[in-house]
Amino acid sequence: MRGSRRYLFLLLATACARPAAAPPPVAPPPSPLTTAPVAPIAPGPAAPPAVALPAPQAANTPVELPSSATIFIGCGFLRVENHGATTFSLVLPAAKPQQSKMNPSVVLLDDVLIQAAVTSAAEIGAPALRGQDLLVQQMSWEAERMAKRRGWKNLPPPAGQPIELGLSRDIKVWFWGLDAPEPFEIDGVKVNRVAYLSVAVDDVVLTLASPLRPEDDPDPVARVMSRAMRSLRRSPSPIDAFAVQETAMAGKLDPAFCARVGPS
Amino acid sequence: MSKLAVAFDLPQTEPVETELPGNPLATELAAQMAGLGISVSDVDMHEGYGWAWLATCEDATHYIVLAPFRDGEPGLWLLRFEPQFGLAARLKAARYRAAEAKLKEIIDRLLRATSGVTNVEWE
Numbered sequence: 497m498r499g500s501r502r503y504l505f506l507l508l509a510t511a512c513a514r515p516a517a518a519p520p521p522v523a524p525p526p527s528p529l530t531t532a533p534v535a536p537i538a539p540g541p542a543a544p545p546a547v548a549l550p551a552p553q554a555a556n557t558p559v560e561l562p563s564s565a566t567i568f569i570g571c572g573f574l575r576v577e578n579h580g581a582t583t584f585s586l587v588l589p590a591a592k593p594q595q596s597k598m599n600p601s602v603v604l605l606d607d608v609l610i611q612a613a614v615t616s617a618a619e620i621g622a623p624a625l626r627g628q629d630l631l632v633q634q635m636s637w638e639a640e641r642m643a644k645r646r647g648w649k650n651l652p653p654p655a656g657q658p659i660e661l662g663l664s665r666d667i668k669v670w671f672w673g674l675d676a677p678e679p680f681e682i683d684g685v686k687v688n689r690v691a692y693l694s695v696a697v698d699d700v701v702l703t704l705a706s707p708l709r710p711e712d713d714p715d716p717v718a719r720v721m722s723r724a725m726r727s728l729r730r731s732p733s734p735i736d737a738f739a740v741q742e743t744a745m746a747g748k749l750d751p752a753f754c755a756r757v758g759p760s
Numbered sequence: 761m762s763k764l765a766v767a768f769d770l771p772q773t774e775p776v777e778t779e780l781p782g783n784p785l786a787t788e789l790a791a792q793m794a795g796l797g798i799s800v801s802d803v804d805m806h807e808g809y810g811w812a813w814l815a816t817c818e819d820a821t822h823y824i825v826l827a828p829f830r831d832g833e834p835g836l837w838l839l840r841f842e843p844q845f846g847l848a849a850r851l852k853a854a855r856y857r858a859a860e861a862k863l864k865e866i867i868d869r870l871l872r873a874t875s876g877v878t879n880v881e882w883e
Contacts, residue, residue, distance in 0.1 A: 565843050593847070595846065600845070600846075615809065619831070621832030642807070738853035
């Protein structure tokens with residue numbers, strides 16, 4: 497596992513990181529890759545408090561902010577998402593974080609390869625959908641794109657289920673997977689499954705995806721992705737990723753960011 | 761007005777049934793950027809979401825994704841930008857911000873000068 501994951505990242509930069517410690521126990525959801533039945537979920541607890549972010553921009557001031565950014569913060573990466581009125585961030589935790597030099601949205605979190613991608617209800621042709629309905633639609637959309645890209649004619653319907661991570665009640669999370677009809681290669685490694693964890697925040701869908709080899713256990717992947725997703729917080733104003741990056745670079749970042757995921 | 765991404769219209773020249781159109785347009789945009797002195801990578805597919813390349817302007821690198829089918833319709837496009845900070849980022853925020861602003865100005869000019877492109881709108 498470790499060797500092949502490293503092979504997937506021939507072009508990765510490496511990082512200094514904190515010494516590894518035992519991760520906090522996080523119960524992984526049952527894998528939808530084994531076509532678990534979809535069960536309704538209970539309403540979640542109250543929303544976690546928003547975290548103060550450096551240098552928020554005044555609402556009436558023209559801003560030049562990236563819509564998405566992945567910032568190294570020592571305990572992993574802070575993924576920032578600015579999409580108009582919808583702004584949120586989450587921590588991608590790792591004791592040994594690495595990042596692709598070819599795509600900032602591709603990271604290696606303690607040997608688990610994760611690619612983050614964002615889309616919107618409008619982009620997938622369902623502008624009115626929100627919440628779980630949007631996530632189910634996005635799953636079908638992404639599976640169809642994947643099938644056509646790979647030339648698969650007989651892709652089994654993707655299977656998924658909602659999971660409860662203690663986020664705000666208006667933020668829905670969907671764990672799902674694709675079983676490819678034939679192995680395919682990612683950077684020279686044969687994989688045959690992809691595990692996804694998607695979240696809908698208003699009309700925005702952020703998806704964490706991780707490819708799996710036939711022999712890989714999806715539970716550690718699910719654990720990493722759910723730990724990251726659990727750290728998602730809305731922000732009351734756009735997040736100045738450049739200011740956050742500079743603050744992190746100076747070693748002065750608010751410890752509240754890493755506290756979202758606990759010690760790693 | 762914030763400038764998170766730029767939307768524009770350009771009639772799709774590839775067959776409508778092409779699953780992920782935009783490679784020629786992305787390649788052309790990247791080539792034009794290179795012609796203006798910006799260091800660019802090859803264009804590659806960003807999974808099913810679009811076509812992507814890296815552009816380095818004033819020491820700051822951005823990952824650019826050209827997404828087809830904005831609003832589910834062919835001929836409507838969206839360009840997204842993501843800074844590539846890396847793990848050893850050295851630039852101050854002001855430098856990144858200035859570089860991104862310049863990159864977006866260049867892309868805005870390129871799009872407006874491209875035959876057939878209409879409704880260039882930053883959103």
